[in-house]
Amino acid sequence: MARIIVVTSxxxxxxxxxxxxxxxxxxxxxxxxxxxxxFDVGLRNLDLILGCxxxxxxxxxxxxxxxxxxxxxxxxxxxxxxxxxxxASQTRDKEALTQExxxxxxxxxxxxxxxxxxxxxxxxxxxxxxALYFADDAFVVTxxxxxxxxxxxRMLGILSSKSRRAERGEEPIKEYLLLTRYDPDRVKNGEMxxxxxxxxxxxxxxxxxxxxxxxxxTASNAGVPVILDEKSEAGQAYADIVSRxxxxxxxHRFIESKKGFFSKLFGGKK
Amino acid sequence: xPNNLPVLEFKSSTFFAPILILFNNDIVGIEEAxxxxxxxxxxxxKDSPLIIDLSEINKHSKxxxxxxxxxxxxxxGFFPVGIRGGNEQQNQQARELFIPIDTVxxxxxxxxxxxxxxxxxxxxxxxxxxxxxxxxxxxxxxPRPVYVAATLITQPVRSGQRIYASGDLVVMSQVxxxxxxxxxxxxxxxxxxxxxxxxxxxxxTAARIFCFDMQAELISIAGDYKTSxxxxxxxxxxxxxxxxxxxxxxITEIV
Ligand SMILES: Nc1ncnc2c1ncn2[C@@H]1O[C@H](COP(=O)(O)OP(=O)(O)OP(=O)(O)O)[C@@H](O)[C@H]1O
Ligand SMILES: [Mg+2]
Numbered sequence: 001m002a003r004i005i006v007v008t009s010x011x012x013x014x015x016x017x018x019x020x021x022x023x024x025x026x027x028x029x030x031x032x033x034x035x036x037x038x039f040d041v042g043l044r045n046l047d048l049i050l051g052c053x054x055x056x057x058x059x060x061x062x063x064x065x066x067x068x069x070x071x072x073x074x075x076x077x078x079x080x081x082x083x084x085x086x087x088a089s090q091t092r093d094k095e096a097l098t099q100e101x102x103x104x105x106x107x108x109x110x111x112x113x114x115x116x117x118x119x120x121x122x123x124x125x126x127x128x129x130x131a132l133y134f135a136d137d138a139f140v141v142t143x144x145x146x147x148x149x150x151x152x153x154r155m156l157g158i159l160s161s162k163s164r165r166a167e168r169g170e171e172p173i174k175e176y177l178l179l180t181r182y183d184p185d186r187v188k189n190g191e192m193x194x195x196x197x198x199x200x201x202x203x204x205x206x207x208x209x210x211x212x213x214x215x216x217x218t219a220s221n222a223g224v225p226v227i228l229d230e231k232s233e234a235g236q237a238y239a240d241i242v243s244r245x246x247x248x249x250x251x252h253r254f255i256e257s258k259k260g261f262f263s264k265l266f267g268g269k270k
Numbered sequence: 271x272p273n274n275l276p277v278l279e280f281k282s283s284t285f286f287a288p289i290l291i292l293f294n295n296d297i298v299g300i301e302e303a304x305x306x307x308x309x310x311x312x313x314x315x316k317d318s319p320l321i322i323d324l325s326e327i328n329k330h331s332k333x334x335x336x337x338x339x340x341x342x343x344x345x346x347g348f349f350p351v352g353i354r355g356g357n358e359q360q361n362q363q364a365r366e367l368f369i370p371i372d373t374v375x376x377x378x379x380x381x382x383x384x385x386x387x388x389x390x391x392x393x394x395x396x397x398x399x400x401x402x403x404x405x406x407x408x409x410x411x412x413p414r415p416v417y418v419a420a421t422l423i424t425q426p427v428r429s430g431q432r433i434y435a436s437g438d439l440v441v442m443s444q445v446x447x448x449x450x451x452x453x454x455x456x457x458x459x460x461x462x463x464x465x466x467x468x469x470x471x472x473x474x475t476a477a478r479i480f481c482f483d484m485q486a487e488l489i490s491i492a493g494d495y496k497t498s499x500x501x502x503x504x505x506x507x508x509x510x511x512x513x514x515x516x517x518x519x520x521i522t523e524i525v
Contacts, residue, residue: 124430150429153446157428172425201464203426203444 002035002110005117006135006173008159010151012122014143015180018216019238020119021049022227023139026242028083029227032114035074037105038088039131040121041097047087050077051223059089064101070108079228084113097130106134124158133164137174137245140204143181144193149201152177156202177204178241183212184257195255208241210234211254287319287351288434290343291472293326295334297342304346310490311468314432314450320348321372325355336363418455427451427465439469447487456480468495470514479512480524494519 007020017040024036037060038046047053052075058068063086070086077083086105089096109116120131132138138159142152159173160166166173179198186192195209215232219225227242229235233254240250292300308315320343327334336356343350353364354372361371418437427433427441429448439453442460449465451457457469459481470477470492477491484505488497491514502521509524 150448154429154448156426157431157446157449160425160428161431201446 002106002113002116003137004106004110004135005115005137005139006120006132007117007139007141008120008128008132008155009122009141009148010124010128010155011143011148014141014148015178015210015216016122016141017045017049017119018220018226019139019141019178019180019210020117021046021225022235022238023242023245024115024117025050025077025080025083025225026227026238027115027117027246028077028080030242030246031082033082033084033112034115034117035084035086035109035113036117036119037086038119039097039127040119041088041094041127042090043121044088044090046119047075047085048223049220050085050225052077052085052087053223056087059087060105061089061096063105064096064098070105079224094127097127099130099133102130103134124154128155129158129162132159132173133162135159135163135173136165137176139176139178139207140202141178141180142198142202144179144183144187144195144198146193149193149198152202156204175204176207176245177202178207178210180210181212182209182254184255188257206252207244208237209252209254210237210241287321289321289323289354290348291323291326292334292339295327295332297338300339301342301346304343307493308346310493310495311450311452311466314434314452316347318348319351321352321354322350323354324357324360328355328357328360334360336360337367340367340369420455421453423451429465453477466490469512475514477514480510481512482509484508484510484521489519489521491519496521 005023007016007023009016020036024034028034036046038044040046041061047056055075058073060073062068063070063073074084074086077085106116118131118135121127140152140155142148156175159175163173165171177198179195183192187194195206199206211233213232213234215229216226216234219229226232226235227238230239237254240253243250294300322339322343324334324336336353340350350369352370352372353360356364356371364371420438420440421433421435423433423439423441424443426443427445427449429446432450433439433452435453435455437453438455438458439451440458440460441451444462445451445459445465445467447464450468451465452468452471454470454472454474456477457467457479459467462483462485463481464485464487466488467479467481467486468490469479473492475492479489479491485507486498486501488495489501489512491512494514494517496519505521505523510521511524512519512521514520
């Protein structure tokens with residue numbers, strides 16, 4: 001049985017797709033056969049970030065409609081042979097996504113994969129609700145700003161009441177916080193919420209902080225998940241997150257400003 | 271699909287619907303009161319199913335047109351789905367509107383009524399002046415105290431979530447901004463309260479709100495309310511209790 005992870009946020013553009021690609025790659029690199037599904041019907045972003053957009057023949061909706069088999073639609077990643085992508089349809093409308101259809105696809109994937117990562121669309125509409133419905137774990141991607149935190153809070157409400165686990169009265173979905181695009185300098189200036197501010201409102205288990213980093217854009221332009229850029233801070237942050245998720249103990253990083261750290265080291269006497 | 275599968279199945283379940291008890295037949299007054307209530311919690315009441323309780327009105331033999339009441343409720347945004355405590359004529363009107371008559375609960379009402387009137391009944395039977403009629407039948411039902419269990423919430427109440435308790439409500443976890451908790455009785459929040467809390471929503475002016483860390487967007491008891499704008503800075507972020515005194519909400523710190 002696969003473990004189903006939903007990467008969700010409520011608010012758009014906070015880094016869900018970046019995160020989905022990174023952690024799916026991270027899990028696969030650690031030897032776990034992983035599938036990542038793009039639930040953002042009509043937009044199709046995940047395949048770009050994973051650099052497989054030119055190999056898309058069939059998509060998620062084709063599989064749901066029985067027009068293609070899962071094996072025909074799944075794309076094997078070029079960097080890691082344990083990672084598979086199920087792309088979203090760019091042309092179909094969202095109505096084609098049904099709970100029954102999604103359930104069937106996830107059931108079939110579960111037989112063969114260890115982890116299934118669901119990249120949720122923004123909003124709290126049908127697509128987002130379907131992406132989380134079957135989840136076991138939720139990675140709640142949040143930016144350190146009040147509107148993102150509010151939307152995450154709202155998403156957490158939906159996770160705890162509208163999921164299959166909630167409906168069946170099973171153990172609730174495990175919820176984790178991923179604080180992304182974190183910039184300690186801007187936190188210090190009061191332009192961004194601090195980790196403590198965010199946690200005061202959400203009180204979630206923190207899986208990791210991903211700093212604001214140019215390497216994210218560079219990586220997505222190159223079609224390579226940023227986690228493979230081991231030199232970048234964002235890549236390291238995602239690697240930490242995957243390790244923590246798998247139960248390793250890693251201290252949190254990227255909370256303090258680098259400048260602050262160095263000035264503490266060298267400028268202590270001033 | 272193989273055609274030996276059944277086409278349908280009945281399952282037993284419960285369906286949550288608030289009860290609207292009418293005390294007066296003044297249609298204009300009812301409309302005003304309803305709109306005021308709906309304004310307080312528009313999301314909660316929107317498209318809400320509703321059971322109309324006419325027992326109070328009929329107890330005082332006031333005339334009321336059930337058709338008119340139904341139309342009014344639909345206009346305000348409710349879906350009347352039941353009538354209880356109606357008389358012969360009102361029940362007939364309900365049937366014509368396809369609104370079911372809730373008879374099971376009428377028995378419960380009877381018990382409550384009996385409980386209230388118990389001293390009187392007892393007195394009469396003491397003096398042995400009571401004829402062996404209806405009242406004896408009522409007396410045969412053992413008087414039962416009206417007890418509604420408190421609702422306990424241990425999970426965070428997140429933005430967009432609403433909780434309704436028909437008795438007291440006890441929340442052990444935080445209540446986020448944008449969340450709404452309502453109770454017909456008291457509300458206790460042993461954590462941070464950032465959302466809206468409405469106690470005594472059926473008009474119980476003795477209801478209170480207790481909270482450990484007061485940062486609410488809105489608090490209300492029996493319809494009297496204050497928004498965060500009117501909330502005293504002194505009590506902000508402190509443990510407080512809130513109660514009604516002569517229609518004024520009093521907020522005091524709990525030391
Ligand atoms: N840690 C980061 N540092 C810098 N830029 C980032 C970071 N994370 C994400 N971004 C950028 O933010 C933008 C949005 O990212 P992404 O597409 O992953 O968000 P999303 O939540 O999936 O958006 P949508 O809601 O539209 O699906 C992209 O341009 C991405 O490059
Ligand atoms: Mg996306």
